[in-house]
Ligand code: IPE
Ligand code: IPE
C-alpha cells in the first residue's frame with residue numbers, strides 16, 4: 001500500500017461518535033472501480049464481478065440515506081466504457097435495468113429520489129425506459145438523491161452544456177458572455193451541490209473523466225479495496241478521513 005491510499009484512521013466501529021461531531025459531506029461521489037479485478041481474483045468471468053458490484057452498491061445507498069447524506073452520485077458507466085467488448089456492455093445495461101426494477105420500490109420507501117447525469121439518449125431504449133420509470137416513481141422523495149452517472153463524461157457534459165446554451169442564445173438572438181453560474185445552470189448536475197467527497201475504490205489515482213467541473217474542491221479518498229468488497233464500514237472510514245481534512249478553498253484555515 002502506498003502513501004496515497006487508505007489513510008490511517010480508527011476502525012469504523014469506533015467512529016459513530018466522531019461522525020456526529022463534525023459536518024458530514026452533503027454530496028458524496030463514488031467511482032465504483034475494480035469489478036473486473038475482483039472477478040479475476042475469484043476466478044470468475046468479469047460479468048460476475050459487475051453483478052457483485054451492483055450487490056455492493058445497495059447497502060452503501062442505504063447507509064448514506066441513514067446518515068443523512070443529501071446526494072450520492074455513483075459512476076456506473078462512462079463515455080469511454082463503450083470501448084469494452086459488446087457482451088460486457090450489454091451485461092452492464094441489463095444489470096442497470098435489473099437494479100432499477102428490483103430496487104426502486106425499496107429506494108422509494110427509504111425516501112430516495114433517483115436522478116441521472118450523462119448523455120442518456122445514447123443508451124439502449126430499454127435502459128432509458130427503466131430509468132424514466134424509476135425517476136418518475138421516486139420523484140417527490142426528499143431524504144436523499146441517488147444520482148446515477150450513465151454514459152457520463154465530464155468533457156461530454158461540458159460540451160453539451162455549452163452547445164445547449166449557444167442554441168438558446170442563437171434562437172433568442174442574444175449575445176451574452178458565459179459566466180460560472182450560467183455554466184452550472186446548463187450542466188447535468190444543475191441544482192445539486194458540488195461533491196464534498198470523492199471516493200474511488202481499487203486504488204487508481206485518476207478521475208477518469210468524472211465530474212471534472214464539479215470536483216474543483218472535492219476532497220479525494222482512494223482505497224485499494226475493490227468495489228465488490230466495499231462495505232458501509234469502508235464508507236464510514238472515508239467519511240471519518242474527510243472530517244479530518246482542512247478544507248481551505250484557497251484561503252486560510
Ligand atoms: C468498474 O469496474 C465498473 C465499470 C467501469 C463499469 P471495472 O470493470 O472497471 O473493473 P477493473 O478496473 O477492470 O478491475
Ligand atoms: C471509471 O472506471 C468508470 C466507472 C467506474 C464507471 P474505469 O475502469 O472505466 O476507469 P479507467 O479506464 O481505469 O480510467
Ligand code: MG
Pocket residue numbers: 033034035
Ligand atoms: Mg476499472
